[in-house]
Amino acid sequence: MDIRTIVVGVDGSPASDTAVDWGAAEAERRGVPLEVLHTLAAHSLAAAPAGGAPPLIDDDEHEDVLDAAAARARRSFPGISVIARSETRDPASALIDRSTGAELVVVGSHGKGLLARFLLGSVSHRVSSHALCPAVVVHRNVGAAGLPVAVGVDGSPGSRAAVLLAVEEAQMRKVPLVVVHGWQPAPVSGFDALPVPQEVIDAQHDVALSVVDDAIAVARAAAPGLEVTSVVAPMGPVLALDSESENVQLLVVGAHGHRGLSGAAFGSVTSAVVDGAQCPVMVAPAPAG
Incomplete structure (x- = not known):
């Protein structure tokens, strides 16, 4: 049977080092090999001079980045198997x-220099959207080991997939799960918008509670002994998830969802959370079908 690896994209930046550290810790936790992957194209594009001149970063530096990442992982976690791959x-x-x-x-979460930061942002969004396994964007604050795992929910099939993944992550870490849902209590349509009746706001709140209750039921059915709590925040989903990311070690979201109470597609929420969260963000792959 093939052994599944944890694959970390590296570019020699401090953020890349943090990703290697996080990935190596996960490889040890799960008992699987770590694969560090460096692509020459990333550096060539970020450092290519104008006029068709050769790139400023050569093959030697390409190998140095790869070797340094592999050595860092082996030094921090001597028991894991480390594979170095270049493309x-x-x-x-x-x-x-x-x-x-x-x-x-x-x-x-960031690469070297302004252009590389832009490119890596594009990388994290593309990988999060299209990876066939969970994709993780590691931010500088990796979160203490004893903190809970949080999951953002919106009632969509993608949200359900995120809940099931978050349950697995919480169980693996032996920590509670926090179900998070942000809802916008009053739609804004301009300066001339009419006041929203309280009964409409109450109905929206009831729907938000229902979304969270359904997610909690899914989590408890999957893991009856798992401690599950919830946060229902009267604010946009991005603000709710970013706020909760300060108090957890991992935030799980779905790659895709549907338009919810806030009127924002969950895919755009995921993109914003991937960029702005304080802790590592794990994106569950979109359900098949």
Whole structure:
């Protein structure tokens, strides 16, 4: 039987080092190999001079980045198996392809320099949207080991997939699960918007509670002994999830959902949370079908 690996995209930046540390810890926790993946195309594009001149970053530095990442993982977690892999193409495509047989794919939240930061942002969004396994974007604050796992819910099939994944992560870490739902209590349609009747706001709140109750039921059915709490926040989903990310070690969201009470597609929520959360964000792959 093939052994599934944890694949970490590396580029030599401090954020990449944080991703390697997080991925190595997960490899040890799960008893699987760690694969560090570096693509020459990422550096060549970020450092290419104008006029068709050769890129400023050569193959030697490419190998140095890869070797340093592998050595860092082995030094921090001597018991894990580390595989170093290099490819000459764009990092998002390489990571998405590797996700086919991976346990997780992991990237840091920022790369080297302004252009690389832009490129890596694009990488994290593409990988989160298209990976066939859970994708993790690691932020600087990795969260204490004893903190809970949180999951954002909106009642969609993608939200249900996120709940089931979050249950697995909470059980693995032996910590509680927090179900989080943000709802916008009053729609805004301009300066001339009419006041929203209290009964409409109350009805919206009832729907929000129902979404959370359904998610809790799914979690408890999957793991009857798991401690599950909830946060129902009268604010937009991005603000609710970003706020909760300060108090948890991992935030799980779905790759896709539907338009909810806030009127925002869950995919756009996921994109904003991937960029702005304080802790690592794990994106559950979209359900098949």
